[in-house]
Amino acid sequence: MSRSDIDSPAGGASASPATGFSIPASPVPLFPDETKFGWFHPTRATYRGLALFLICMLTFGQYYCYDIPGALKSTFFSHFQGLTQLQYNLLYSLYSWPNTVLVFFGGYIIDKYLGVRWGCFICCSTLCVGQTLVSVGTKYKNLVVVLAGRFVFGLGGETLTVAQSTYTAKWFKGAELSTAFGICLSFSRLGSAVNFDVSPYFVEMFGGAGHGGFSGAMYMGTVTCLISLLCTILLNIMDHRAERVREKTGLGKSPSEANLEEETVRLSDISSFPLSVWFIFMITITFYSSVFVFLQNGVQFLQQNYGYAEKDAAFLMSLPYTVSALACPVFGSLVDRTGRGVLWILLAMAMLAGIHFSFAFIQNFPPMWGVVGMGMAYSICAAALWPCVAIVVDLHKLGMAYGLMTAFMNLGLAVFPIVISPLLPDADSQATPQEFYEMYRDVMMIFGGLASAGFVFTLGLWIADTYMGSGWLNASAAQLREHEIRIAKEEALRAQIIASTPAVFRNHTHQRNKYLTRLGIRPVGGPRIRPEYVETPIWLQPHIRHPDVDVHFPEEREGLILGRRGAEDDEDIQA
Secondary structure: OOHHHHHOHHHOEEEOOOOOOEEEOOOOOOOOOHHHOOOOOOOOHHHHHHHHHHHHHOOHHHHHHHOHHHHOHHHHHHHOOOOOHHHHHHHHHHHHOHHHOHHHHHHHHHHHHHHHHHHHHHHHHHHHHHHHHHHHHHHOOOHHHHHHHHHHHHHHHHHHHHHHHHHHHHHOOHHHHHHHHHHHHHHHHHHHHHHHHHHHHHHHHOOOOOOOHHHHHHHHHHHHHHHHHHHHHHHHHHHHHHHHHHHHOOOOOOHHHHHHHHOOOOHHHHHHOOHHHHHHHHHHHHHHHHHHHHHHOHHHHHHHHHOOOHHHHHHHHHHHHHHHHHHHHHHHHHHHHHEOHHHHHHHHHHHHHHHHHHHHHOOOOOHHHHHHHHHHHHHHHHHHHHHHHHHHOOHHHHHHHHHHHHHHHHHHHHHHHHHHHHHOOOOOOOOOHHHHHHHHHHHHHHHHHHHHHHHHHHHHHHHHHHHOOOOOOOOEHHHHHHHHHHHHHHHHHHHHHHHOOOHHHOOHHHHHHHHHHHOOOOOOOOOOOOHHHOOOOHHHOOOOOOHHHHHHOHHHOHHHOOOOOOOOOHHHHHO
8 A cells, every 4th residue: 555545535544643644534344345346356266266277277388298208208219219218317307407406596586586477477488498499309309409408498397386386375375275285286297197198199190209290299298388378477467466456445465465575585594494394395305206206217117017008108107197186186175174284294105105115026016006006195295295384484485495395306306317227227128027027126115215214204294393393284174273363363463563654664774663663662753653553453354354364264254353452641652
């Protein structure tokens, strides 16, 4: 709200001669009767639902293109003669190596400089450029250009994931958060599932591997990136419009967003992360490495160990993504309803370790059971793990935390493909089934060991959060709800007190005065903050509707009403 809005009687307020502040002249609701708004208003479920769909589609092209080498592994080896296992796995490592550092700074830059809208647009544009290079390099059989394209593709890919997580946390709070994350993960992984299912058919449709079909399948990946870029533009327009509507109606920003602007993001904030956050990062490394490095080489594993054709093997490798696309929203809702996020993560890690050790020690272990179970384990862990960061990290540090989390994930995805490359048999190997089984046993042991390490780290997370942290990561849903209500009260009161001071007294040169203002003390050279003006926040008054309260705590709105502070004279305030 501008200074002119504060002082203008037309805004439904009159200025106090003693303070120069505007005081509501009558109880005018900031959001009047919602029936006056159309169906496409930011307060409507249709608007927020479309925003969630567009958030989900931000990374559809990224995940589709990321796994094209995995879906067409044997085609890669036939198209690029003399390709080695190490060169093939570089297609994934070169994507991940820059993101071990860049994605962290990307989160910091998004938080501090670019904002989530520009961050999404730049990252999605980078994806389009990188995948175009991969497609051109494939057409002309230039492996160097393909590897360079994967590197450029990685520059935007994981930072876009950070921006997507920040967008999700911006639009959805409280009990909606795990469900929203689950839906986003579903759509993202749906891109990988679609890729495994359709890429072999695109190769045939465009003339076969030897007649342009392979490069045609790559160009289809470029199309999916362009679709994601279009969704990014639409989402940015909707997000900008939502902010404009809030400003025009007089509501301004939500308490969390208002508090966010008062905070300064610094790289040194990393040192303030609790121990539980670092355990989450370790879980991220072990979990994602044991799942996705396996899936990257899974088609060849099924071809050599079980005798599947490439199409059938690619279909089976799509099942973990398909299962997760269906199950992530379900498990996200279960986590929201039950709480106990750490227990869910423990269950997922135990399932994942059991699957990998079964592949290692049971020669005829049914691959269908393994890949479907892996999809279930991924759904459970992802739906419970990512929201944990939003519980224990302050909102203004959230982009940095998600960036660091994604950086650790990419560290594992960069290192372990190189680690297992010497253990993998050649693509044209003529070994017997028994020999293939023995070759892959060591690889499966590595994956099982990673999942077991993740189980141990999850136990460490439980202990750290219980005895050294807040204890909220494994709290029940009812306890989390009470915690959210208490935080909402604190943020609302703090935002109301800050909003009582004109903008000139809220800039970066008045940090000390900001603290005094929150205590109801007059800043030096500033207006007197009388206690009768620091009262019930407008958005929590019974006669006024506020979407952040109504949406997230509909039955608690009356309970959130903050009482007036007791009247005190000027001498008490000055003291």
